[in-house]
Amino acid sequence: MMRLSVAVLLSLALPLCLAAEVDTDTGLIKAPGWETVRAHCGGCHSHALVTQQRADRQSWLDAIRWMQQTQNLWQFPADVEAQMLDYLASNYPPQPNRRRAPIPASLMPRASAPD
């Protein structure tokens, strides 16, 4: 009985341990490289602009290049840039199905008749 409840508790706790920890100040997922992104990506806009974005590595790089060319974002040493791209691409990867499905017509408010 004791063994069983320990096993149950462990199995309940495990997903919590595996879930990504999020920095409460910035909302950034705490994974390797997050402090570099915190240092470089929150000066001009909220980190939320970063955490709301989903993109592959190339698109993250494109975003950085765009900010460098048009928004006065500074240049990064290659290793710093690579670290941020690794972090961004693995923690905020593309998610094609982030949009919810359309609301079924039966659940929509009835169209009101024009006056």
Ligand code: HEC
């Ligand atoms: C020098 C200022 C500056 C810094 C530093 C900066 N950005 Fe930006 N970024 C901007 C501006 C300006 C915009 C446009 C904001 C807007 O549209 O309201 C922007 C927009 C974005 C967007 C939204 C792009 C879109 O298509 O909507 C993302 C994502 C982003 N930045 C990520 C980052 C990341 C990642 C970093 C760190 C590598 C970073 N930013 C650092 C200036 C900066």
